[in-house]
Amino acid sequence: MTASCVYLAADAYMVCLTHALSTEREEVMGLCIGEIDTNRAVHIVSVIMLQRSDKRKDRVEISPEQLSMAASEAESLATLMGRPLRVIGWYHSHPHITVWPSHVDVRTQASYQFLDDGFIGLIFSCFNEEKETRAGQIQVTCFQSTNQSPEGEPPNYDRLEIPLFILPKDTISSSCLDALTELPKILSQEELEAYNHAAHNTQGSTTDFLTTIHNGAVYTKSLCHLMDVLSGPLMQCLENRLERNQHKLESLRQLKRSLQTQLQQ
Numbered sequence: 001m002t003a004s005c006v007y008l009a010a011d012a013y014m015v016c017l018t019h020a021l022s023t024e025r026e027e028v029m030g031l032c033i034g035e036i037d038t039n040r041a042v043h044i045v046s047v048i049m050l051q052r053s054d055k056r057k058d059r060v061e062i063s064p065e066q067l068s069m070a071a072s073e074a075e076s077l078a079t080l081m082g083r084p085l086r087v088i089g090w091y092h093s094h095p096h097i098t099v100w101p102s103h104v105d106v107r108t109q110a111s112y113q114f115l116d117d118g119f120i121g122l123i124f125s126c127f128n129e130e131k132e133t134r135a136g137q138i139q140v141t142c143f144q145s146t147n148q149s150p151e152g153e154p155p156n157y158d159r160l161e162i163p164l165f166i167l168p169k170d171t172i173s174s175s176c177l178d179a180l181t182e183l184p185k186i187l188s189q190e191e192l193e194a195y196n197h198a199a200h201n202t203q204g205s206t207t208d209f210l211t212t213i214h215n216g217a218v219y220t221k222s223l224c225h226l227m228d229v230l231s232g233p234l235m236q237c238l239e240n241r242l243e244r245n246q247h248k249l250e251s252l253r254q255l256k257r258s259l260q261t262q263l264q265q
Contacts, residue, residue, distance in 0.1 A: 121143050
């Protein structure tokens with residue numbers, strides 16, 4: 001079943017974009033939570049960020065345990081919201097490269113569709129510049145895989161673009177807010193595991209002392225970089241939204257008092 005279109009809630013879009021912009025050295029990945037209506041339209045209401053088991057500039061992998069965990073989280077969210085939500089798609093970033101899916105992406109998408117034919121894929125291309133203006137450029141595409149081979153022959157998958165629409169929202173859902181605040185923890189855990197792996201591999205080495213100092217310095221630098229480019233701006237963004245919400249709340253209170261005064265006259 002090919003999806004007719006995809007509706008991505010603005011707060012879920014913000015989480016995906018924040019995740020994609022968190023690093024320009026490697027790809028990041030997460031899963032989309034939503035549902036499919038009777039018109040084959042996919043509605044994405046939340047996302048789950050995943051810790052990477054393999055970090056590369058042109059590929060990202062996650063563990064089967066994380067997929068199982070994401071399915072459990074989707075079930076919990078479905079119960080909370082009273083909607084038939086499930087893991088309905090995946091997203092990943094393309095730093096410094098085109099937005100179009102690679103042949104690996106297309107095959108990965110095909111494997112997901114083998115389990116769920118309504119499954120969709122999102123790609124966020126970031127850290128690119130327009131040639132003329134040199135302005136930063138962010139692109140997003142939604143796709144599925146389609147088999148171009150005749151029946152009985154080995155599959156030959158190609159991408160099928162799916163129309164994508166961003167639905168405006170004035171608020172951030174609790175699930176999306178939780179995902180945003182979880183991002184620094186996920187990236188910090190990745191750096192810690194990389195540091196522990198490097199420390200384990202250098203045990204017994206003749207240059208153990210100097211290597212340990214070097215690994216510790218790299219780890220500290222990575223954490224400082226995360227605070228500089230992610231934690232600080234994220235905190236400022238949330239504080240700005242809080243201030244805006246407080247102004248909006250005060251404006252609504254004034255409107256309420258005005259309406260009450262009119263009713264009493």
